Amino acid sequence: MRTIKFLLQKEFRQIFRNKAIIAIIVVMPVLQLLILPLAADYEVKNINISIVDHDHSSYSQKLISKISASQYFNLAGYNTDFKEAFQLIEKDKADLILEIPAGFERNLIRENEQKLFIAVNAINGVKANLGGAYLGNLIRDYNNDIRLQWLQPARLNDAPVINITSSNWFNPLLNYRVFMVPGILAILVTMVGGFLSALNIVKEKEVGTIEQINVTPIKKHHFILGKLIPFWILGNVVFTLGLIVSWVVYGIVPLGSFVVLYSFITLYLLAILGFGLLISTFCDSQQQAMFIMFFFMMIFILMGGLFTSIDSMPDWAQVVTKFNPVAYLIDVMRMVILKGSGFADIKNQLLIISAFAIVLNSWAILNYKKTS
Amino acid sequence: MEEVPHLQSSKNHSQFLAFLRKEFRHVLRDRKTLLILFGLPIVQILIFGFALTNEVKNSKIIIVDYARDAASQQITNKIDASNYFEIEKSIIDYKQIDAAFKKGEIKMAIVFPENFNEELLHTNATQLQVIVDASDPNTANTLTNYITSILYDYEAAQNKTLSIPYRIIPETKFLYNPQLKGAPNFVPGVMALVLMLVCVMMTAISIVKEKETGTMEILLVSPFRPILVIFSKAVPYLLLSLINVTIIILLSVFVLDIPVNGSVILLFAESTLFIITCLSLGILISIKTNSQQIAMLISLMGMLLPTILFSGFMFPIENMPWPLQMISNAIPAKWYYIIVKSIMIKGLGFLSVWKETLVLFGITLFFLIVSLKSFKIRLA
Numbered sequence: 077m078r079t080i081k082f083l084l085q086k087e088f089r090q091i092f093r094n095k096a097i098i099a100i101i102v103v104m105p106v107l108q109l110l111i112l113p114l115a116a117d118y119e120v121k122n123i124n125i126s127i128v129d130h131d132h133s134s135y136s137q138k139l140i141s142k143i144s145a146s147q148y149f150n151l152a153g154y155n156t157d158f159k160e161a162f163q164l165i166e167k168d169k170a171d172l173i174l175e176i177p178a179g180f181e182r183n184l185i186r187e188n189e190q191k192l193f194i195a196v197n198a199i200n201g202v203k204a205n206l207g208g209a210y211l212g213n214l215i216r217d218y219n220n221d222i223r224l225q226w227l228q229p230a231r232l233n234d235a236p237v238i239n240i241t242s243s244n245w246f247n248p249l250l251n252y253r254v255f256m257v258p259g260i261l262a263i264l265v266t267m268v269g270g271f272l273s274a275l276n277i278v279k280e281k282e283v284g285t286i287e288q289i290n291v292t293p294i295k296k297h298h299f300i301l302g303k304l305i306p307f308w309i310l311g312n313v314v315f316t317l318g319l320i321v322s323w324v325v326y327g328i329v330p331l332g333s334f335v336v337l338y339s340f341i342t343l344y345l346l347a348i349l350g351f352g353l354l355i356s357t358f359c360d361s362q363q364q365a366m367f368i369m370f371f372f373m374m375i376f377i378l379m380g381g382l383f384t385s386i387d388s389m390p391d392w393a394q395v396v397t398k399f400n401p402v403a404y405l406i407d408v409m410r411m412v413i414l415k416g417s418g419f420a421d422i423k424n425q426l427l428i429i430s431a432f433a434i435v436l437n438s439w440a441i442l443n444y445k446k447t448s
Numbered sequence: 449m450e451e452v453p454h455l456q457s458s459k460n461h462s463q464f465l466a467f468l469r470k471e472f473r474h475v476l477r478d479r480k481t482l483l484i485l486f487g488l489p490i491v492q493i494l495i496f497g498f499a500l501t502n503e504v505k506n507s508k509i510i511i512v513d514y515a516r517d518a519a520s521q522q523i524t525n526k527i528d529a530s531n532y533f534e535i536e537k538s539i540i541d542y543k544q545i546d547a548a549f550k551k552g553e554i555k556m557a558i559v560f561p562e563n564f565n566e567e568l569l570h571t572n573a574t575q576l577q578v579i580v581d582a583s584d585p586n587t588a589n590t591l592t593n594y595i596t597s598i599l600y601d602y603e604a605a606q607n608k609t610l611s612i613p614y615r616i617i618p619e620t621k622f623l624y625n626p627q628l629k630g631a632p633n634f635v636p637g638v639m640a641l642v643l644m645l646v647c648v649m650m651t652a653i654s655i656v657k658e659k660e661t662g663t664m665e666i667l668l669v670s671p672f673r674p675i676l677v678i679f680s681k682a683v684p685y686l687l688l689s690l691i692n693v694t695i696i697i698l699l700s701v702f703v704l705d706i707p708v709n710g711s712v713i714l715l716f717a718e719s720t721l722f723i724i725t726c727l728s729l730g731i732l733i734s735i736k737t738n739s740q741q742i743a744m745l746i747s748l749m750g751m752l753l754p755t756i757l758f759s760g761f762m763f764p765i766e767n768m769p770w771p772l773q774m775i776s777n778a779i780p781a782k783w784y785y786i787i788v789k790s791i792m793i794k795g796l797g798f799l800s801v802w803k804e805t806l807v808l809f810g811i812t813l814f815f816l817i818v819s820l821k822s823f824k825i826r827l828a
Contacts, residue, residue, distance in 0.1 A: 117767040198622035244582030393499035
């Protein structure tokens with residue numbers, strides 16, 4: 077025990093001496109939580125639409141004013157020629173083109189049926205999909221308005237209609253930030269823990285001080301524990317800071333209990349720190365450790381379900397996410413913070429993350445060799 | 449008199465080659481980093497190309513069927529048949545919905561009220577309740593849209609005999625990316641990200657490392673021009689980056705089926721310009737800093753995060769508040785991303801991207817001038 081106490085004293089002194097690390101611990105949570113949720117706003121709004129009107133009728137005018145009145149669309153151009161509108165798409169000034177063919181009003185009334193042409197810039201799939209759907213809804217609405225003008229509304233519907241009442245649970249205002257903040261908090265804790273621990277042992281290797289530790293009777297697991305505990309405490313501090321920022325700035329208070337949240341986080345930190353230390357024992361230089369950690373972080377974050385849902389991934393990718401600790405953390409954070417899930421709900425995730433922690437740390441201890 | 453400068457330049461030339469050889473050996477010796485260097489773009493392209501889709505599909509749902517009649521059965525079958533939804537289970541107890549959401553098992557619950565079919569037949573109108581997990585607003589919106597269109601289909605099938613008056617039929621065409629794949633959006637972004645990573649971070653760290661270990665002093669006292677010592681460090685990374693660009697383009701053409709619609713030569717020329725921008729930024733960082741950790745921090749926090757944030761491939765710039773939009777203009781990767789997207793996906797020529805090219809050129813010049821100004825032969 078005494079050995080660990082001295083090791084801890086040494087590590088803490090080194091950490092607090094390094095101003096850069098202090099800066100990361102304090103500045104990073106605040107900065108990331110302030111800027112990222114502002115930037116990561118995937119809510120599809122401000123869709124730029126360009127309208128090509130060949131008809132110039134009162135009907136086409138009504139449709140256009142209905143679209144420009146909608147909160148989702150900005151009128152980016154009103155062209156007479158499809159080519160001009162297409163140039164707007166090429167320049168990224170417009171996302172959608174709506175083409176109203178000549179004779180729109182006349183044909184609709186005489187022939188009971190008329191087509192409209194929509195062209196969507198689909199490079200960004202989400203925007204294309206939702207933008208197309210919004211426009212479809214608007215046109216359907218408009219269509220109903222026209223029908224009402226011409227037909228006497230019947231007392232009962234003349235065709236069977238199913239009315240959908242949809243309710244949005246857990247985030248009734250459909251606020252995107254509520255969804256992103258817990259996920260970003262998860263990434264934050266992972267980045268701070270992962271990078272700090274990955275760089276640590278390898279720095280001792282590079283500077284040569286590891287030799288001095290190697291010749292002392294310090295046990296391997298003492299050494300790893302001495303590295304693990306300080307960062308584990310720091311990780312908890314960063315997480316707490318993050319929770320405070322998300323409460324002060326975004327007003328997000330976890331629905332679930334703090335006990336559940338912190339028991340998961342403490343276990344998770346052990347796992348991700350073990351992973352960092354493992355990488356550190358494999359590498360010879362800080363540059364290498366940094367780069368390898370970055371490689372895994374990239375995969376962990378992208379495959380963690382932060383931006384795109386894991387359910388939509390192909391089967392092989394879903395299997396990969398089973399080995400991704402970050403995916404479990406993002407999942408649990410959203411469940412506990414947004415839905416108020418309890419211990420029983422996250423039992424599986426808790427067991428899996430404990431297994432990660434045990435395997436990764438024992439591997440790091442085994443892989444650390446006192447002889448070179 | 450004529451010959452002396454010539455001799456001098458040829459001597460300089462062979463010195464430069466010797467330095468280059470040294471730098472290449474340094475880079476090639478570190479196998480683990482090299483492996484990651486080439487593994488990173490490959491893995492990223494595969495993840496972005498195959499694993500990440502913007503499409504929402506296979507969403508697990510729960511069906512609460514109080515009606516248990518013909519109509520509710522038919523609609524359930526229709527939902528089950530679509531690949532947007534996977535029916536997790538059918539339950540009868542309303543209270544179980546909450547538990548299922550909390551366990552994260554389902555994204556949506558559909559409740560058929562009692563007498564669903566009867567009401568539909570007699571009054572021609574009935575209610576269907578849909579509950580969505582809206583913690584992810586976009587998925588919630590998309591799922592509601594899917595259900596709505598499935599129900600429209602069902603209604604249309606029921607009313608085949610009735611003709612609907614004054615019908616407007618929208619015909620939608622998806623340009624550039626008809627299958628709504630994620631890759632056309634991501635490939636240019638991955639290119640920008642990888643180049644940024646290799647050029648800025650690797651260059652900065654490798655120069656600062658020589659300062660940290662003290663070998664920089666030895667290089668600076670050599671008869672070779674000091675600024676060229678720095679530039680010779682950048683050359684191996686220029687070559688590695690060009691190889692990376694080639695790998696990414698080959699992968700996207702042959703594995704992801706995303707052809708280069710514009711000119712390949714133009715694409716490489718623009719990439720080279722961007723690589724030089726990044727290298728000069730890397731050099732600038734290395735001149736200003738003295739320790740590897742600080743250099744890493746600056747390139748990671750100062751450059752890499754902003755690149756991911758503001759280049760526009762992950763996060764929509766137009767949704768950001770205007771101060772952030774202003775910042776995004778100073779990020780070189782944003783301009784490169786626009787250029788690559790225009791050339792590769794939209795198939796446009798130089799005339800459509802000359803403004804962006806000019807901006808990149810200006811940024812490069814700025815970095816180079818500042819580096820030259822602040823470069824000192826003597827170390828502190």
